[in-house]
Amino acid sequence: MRFLSCYKILGILMPLLLQPAGAWAVLGGSAATVGQDGQSVTSNARQLAQPIGGIQEQTILTAQNVTVTEYTANGLVFAIRWSGPVMPDLSVLLGTYFPQYASHLPVPTAATRNKPILVRSPGLVVHANGHMRAYTGSAYAPSLVPSGLNLNTLGVDP
C-alpha cells in the first residue's frame, strides 16, 4: 500500500519534473508538448494558468521578448497569439502547422510592402500586423476550436 502510494505520487510528479523550465505547447500539440526548438524559450519564461470556461491559458516570454499566449481545450492547443518587438520563429509557434503556413505565404517580392499577413485555409488561420518593435499576431486551427467559442474574447483574430 505504501509502495503504491509512492508510485502514485511519482506518477503525479514525474510529468512536472520532466518538464523543463522552457516547456510549452505548440498549435495542435498537447498542453504538455515541449516546443520543437527549445532554444526559443529561456528560463525567464513565465507561465500563467487561468481557466476561462474550461479553456486553459498559458503565457510565455521567449528569448526574443515575444509574449506568446496559448489556449488549450480538450488537451490540445487550439489557438495562440503573440506580441513583441520582432516577428517570432513561427515554426516553434505553429508546430506541425508550419509547413501549411509557409505554403500559403505570398511569393517573396515586395510589390506590396508591410502587408499584414492573412492566411486563411481550411486547416489554419493566421493573422499578423504591426511594425518594428510592435508586432502582434494570432493563429488557430479551426477543427480544434471548441464549438460556440467566440475567438474575439480570447484576443484571437477570427
Next chain:
Amino acid sequence: MIQSVLRPPLILLACALFLTSCGGGGGGSTPVTPTTPVAANQAIIAVEQNTDINPVTQFPTVNLPYVSVKVCDTTGRCQTIDHVVLDTGSYGLRLLSSAVSTLTMPIETTTGGGSLAECATFLGGYMWGGVHTATSIQISGEIASNVPIQVIADPSLPSTAPTTCQNTGSNIGNLYGIGGNGLLGVGLFVEDQGSYYTCVGGPTGTCSATVVAPSSQVSNPVAFFPTDNNGVILQMPAVPITGQLNAFGTLTFGVDTQSNNTLAAYSVLPADSGGNFTAAVAGQSYGQSFLDSGSNYSFITLPLSTNTYGDYAPTAYTTYPATLTSNVSTITPISTSFGVIDSAALNFFNTAFNDIVDPGTSVSADFGMPFFYGRAIAFVISGKRVTEGMGPLYALH
C-alpha cells in the same frame, strides 16, 4: 498578391508595345521635377520608378519614397547611395553590401569575440546581415557619426540566415525585396530591438542567438545628428486620385528646432510605447494603428469588396473619415479622412497613388504612403522633447 505583382507589368508591357500612345492619355501623367530649394536640414524625397528595377519584368516601384544617403568609412572614403527607401515604420539604416562594397566599415564584435549579426524582421520577410559602424552618415547637411548600421547580404557572414531567422518569413534582403539599395528607418524610436546573433568562422562559420546592449543595436541615424536630432517631418505634395507619374516631397530634420520645422499649425498625437494609436474607421476601432511611409499601400479594414488584385474596389472613388485617438493621452483626437479607389482602373505607369487600400486586421489600421500625400507628418523620437510634448509622438498638418 501574385496577381497584384503581375498586373502592373502587364499594363506596362502593353504600353511598351505602343510607346507613342503612352506619351498621352494612355500612359502616366506628366513628370514633375523637384523645384523647392531645400535647406541644410532638408532632403528631397522622390517617389518614382527606380530604374535599377525593370518595371516590366520585375515590378513598378509604387509609392516608395526614396532618399540619397552619403556614407563615409574609417579611411575617409565616402559613397553616396541613391534609392534608399525612407521608412517611418522602422529604426536604423540598412544597406545592401553591394551598395557599399568600396567602403571599409568594421563589423561590431560581441563579448565572446564573434561578429555581430542581425535578423531584421518585417511582415514581408527578413533581412540578414552584419552590424557595422559607419564613421559618418550624411543626409543633406546633417551628419551622424559612428552609427551602427546593418549591411545586408554581408560577405563576411554565412550567406544563409539561421533557421530561426528563416522561419520568420521570406528573405527580402535584396534589391527587389527592398525596392532599392537600402532602408532608412527614421520612425519614433532609436534602437531597433531586433534579433541579434554572434557569428564565428566567417562565411562558412556558424551563428547563435545573442542579446546586445541598446548602444550596439542598429539605430535611427537622426538621433545621432548633433542638432535637429529629435525627429523628422515628411511633407508630400497632393497627387490626383488617379495617381501621378512621380512626386517629390521634403524630408526635414528636427522638430521645433528651426524656422522650417515648427509644429505651430499641426495636430499632435502622442503614441504609446509601441508607436501606436487608436484609429476609428467605418464604425470599428483599431488600437494598434500607425503612420508608415514604408507601407506602400494603406492596410485598413473597410466594408468594401476587393478586386482580383486584393485591393478594395469601391464602385466610385470614396472618402472615409477616420478619428485618430492617443492611447496614452487625453489630448483632442484628430479628425481626418482618406480616399479609396478601385486600383483596377489605375494606370501603373504612375508611381504615386493616394488611394490604394488593402484589408488590414481586426486590431490594426496601417496608414501607409497613400495617406502622406497632401500632408506634412512629424515623427518625434521617443524621449525627445518638442514644444508640444515628449516623443514618441506624431503630429499631422
